[in-house]
Amino acid sequence: MASNTLHTEENLALMEQLLQCGTNISLWKYSSDGHLVWTNSNHLVLDRIFENTGNKTYMLKCCTQYTAPLVMGGKLGLMWCAVFERRGSIPWAIYVLGPVFNSEISTANLEQSILDFDINRAWRRGYLEIMQGLPVVPSTLFFQYVLMTHFCVTREKLTRSDLHFQKWNPDEAVGTEEPEHDRMQVWLAERALLNMIREGDLNYQSAFSHANLLSGGVRAGSQNPILQAIVSCTSFTSLCVREAIQAGLSPDTAYRVGDSYIQSMIQCKTVTELRSINHAMYEDFVMRVHKHRxxxxxxxxxxxxxxxxxxxxxxxLSLRILAKRMGYSESHLSRKFKQETGVSITTYIQYARVERAKFLLMTTADPVSKIALELQFCSSSHFSTVFQEITGKKPQQFRREMQMK
Structure with a gap:
């Protein structure tokens, strides 16, 4: 038993160092009854936030039921994950990673959270500085760190599908109904967001944050916050699709993009994941319309x-496939494409695939070889060569730099 304990501590010491490489994710150890044993974080106020959001209570209820890690979230887009250590069938200790943001958070939302988390007036300035310093880590990368920590503690190899996700949102489980929002203000905020899509306005961040503060979403007639969020996000996606079409985006593209995001939303298991995808969807449509205009x-x-x-x-993809799709001869399409864009169709296809590769490198933990295969490159080496020619960096270097930001 002592040997196993020493082995776990050595593994966790290494994991702690890995978490500090670029991402700077905090690690916390709690006893099975919720007392803080140690942490590498310098900000103990984060433990109070963990408790005030209801996540600690929820974690303690689950520690007797779960052996796989538990992912928890909050309405700011905060994420924590608990890894459970047992001695036989008895809960022994709980290791918590976080908190992290899964996307950038606005100052307006942080200031609102001061009231939500009941932060003492004397601590408010320090609280904002701490929260602004929390790492932003994509969900896929965070889950990978969680699985690695679980292996360090238990020596058990799990996959993303083995993780447990919060079945309710503790931020909303306080026994009070959400206050009614001013429907006119919500409508105005929504119209502002949709107008920004129509205009391709890249200065949308503050409007997006303001709208999130105003609206609780479409009423789904359910107490399930996940269902509530899915209905709200998919409804908003449908509005964004229509607005993008009116802005000039082809219906085929707009509906295909919207359907892809809706499928991802339906598969989400946490409100935190949904918010991240909803933000990415909105940004995607704004960027596409901006490029078009x-x-x-x-x-x-x-x-x-x-x-x-x-x-x-x-x-x-090829010139032949595109010519058949567009209904023109290969020679006419090739000549017109080069005349209007200044590059060949083959070169543009490479640019598009590299852009997609950058997104996958930032948001997934997939190996470079898998990304190369998915994007129709004949080999990993060919993919790396093309990627470096266009971006000036190798795929692995690009991923490391993005993770450190």
Whole structure:
């Protein structure tokens, strides 16, 4: 038993160092009854936030039921994860990773959280500094760290599908109903967001944060916060699709993009994941419309080519496939594409695939070889060569730098 304990402590010491490499994720150890044993964080106020959100209570209720890690979240987009250590069948200790944000958080939301978390007036300035210093870690990368920590504690190898996710949102489980929002203000905020899609306005962050503060979403007639969030996010996605089409995005592209995000939303198991995907969806449509509006010299034919290439970067693409799709001869399409864009179709396909690769490198833990295969590159080495030619960096270097930001 003593040997096993020593082995676990050595593994955790190594894991603690790994967590500090770029991401700076805090590690906390609690006894099975919830007392803090130790932490490498300098900010013990985070333990109070963990408790005030209801996550600690929820974790203690689950520690007798679960052996796989438990992912928990809060309405700010905060995430924690608990890894359970047992002695036989008896809960012995709980290791918590976090908190982290899974996306950038606005100052307005942080200031609102001062009231939500009941932060003492004397601590408010320090609280804001602490929260602004928390790491932003994509969910997929955070889950990978969680699985590694679980292995350090238990020597058991698990996958993403083995993780447990919070079945309710403790932020909303306080026995009081959510206050009614001013429906006119909610409607105005929603119209502002949709107008920004129509205009391709890149200065959308403050409006997006303001709308999140105002609205609790579409009423789903359910006490299940996950269902409530899914209904709200998928409804908003449908509105964004229509607005993008009115802004000039092709219906084929707009609906395909929207359907892809809706499928991801339906599969989410936490409100935190949903918020992250909802933010990515909105940003995606704004960027697509902005690109469309800032390239007025591109004809409808070439814009449709752009849209098709970007939406099918993980499928086989060629001049022949595009010409057949657009209804033009290969020679006419090739000549017109080069004339309007200044690059060949083959080169543009590579650009689109590299952009998709950058997204996958930032948001997943997939190995480079898998990403290369998904994006139709003949080999990992060919993918790395093309990626470096376009970005100036190798894929592994790009991923490391993005994780450190």
């Amino acid at each position: 800032t390239n007025p010299s591109v004809s409808a034919l070439i814009q449709n080519c752009h849209d098709y290439i970007e939406s099918h970067s993980e499928q086989p």
